[in-house]
Amino acid sequence: MSDNPGRVAVVTGGGSGIGRVTCARLHQEGFQLGVLDLDAATARESAGEGIGLGVDVSDPDAVSEAFVAVEEELGPIDVLVNNAGITGSAAAARLHETPLGEWDRVMAVNVRGVYLCSQAALRSMLPRRSGHIITIASVAGMVPFPARSVYSVSKAAALLLARSIAADYAADGIRSNAICPGMVETPMTKWRLDQPDLRAQIEARIPLGRVAQPEDIAEAIALLASDRLSYMTGHGLVVDGGWTVR
């Protein structure tokens, strides 16, 4: 039985990887879905009977139009999952070689996107004094990922933004938490994990001995979205198979 009949969740980047599996999991839990992704077709597929829209989360007008459309169609937003994110091109590596354009692009999606979507969701949540924003950061925002400078910085910013929202809106009945996954097998990481030597090196670093599947992260998102952990806010939940323990 679902605990969340009719509650409305918006999932950004819901067309692929962690976001796609999260949509399926939240639907199973009874949520109605508003899915925002660059690719409108995959957003619609993930949304099922909800609403799927082609939206660039770093575009202020597109984001505000999308949230208006979701509210008109499904009603006020109970949960936002800030999941859309990019690592940048191969050139966005160590700092001295990271092109300015890649720095700006990664920050625009991973930080400005979280700001814009959270702002739009808060405007929907404040009048009802209720809501939960769940931001997918990364362990890279806690311990920098080697040769992924701007990605690591962007995820640290996303994590702190989640904590800042928690501090500022707790008195309004709104919670905000982050999830910090380790290495997850998705289209984002496929190029690394498809190389047996690289995969073996990565898995050797993970105490649980395997990379995560998107389902591992979707399960954590579904738990937070369920409101069963209703006393938790401002937390960064690490789901990394023990990666950061060592």
Ligand code: NAP
């Ligand atoms: P993914 O498979 O590449 O999925 C990301 C999704 O976000 C894609 O559907 C992508 O659309 C969409 N997206 C990208 N830029 C967007 C934009 N500007 N506006 C709207 N949607 C946009 O990656 P994933 O691995 O599932 O990653 C999901 C989240 O988890 C990201 O925030 C990522 O940083 C985080 N994370 C991933 C890992 C990992 O190991 N995979 C680890 C820690 C954290 P298109 O496909 O159409 O470009």
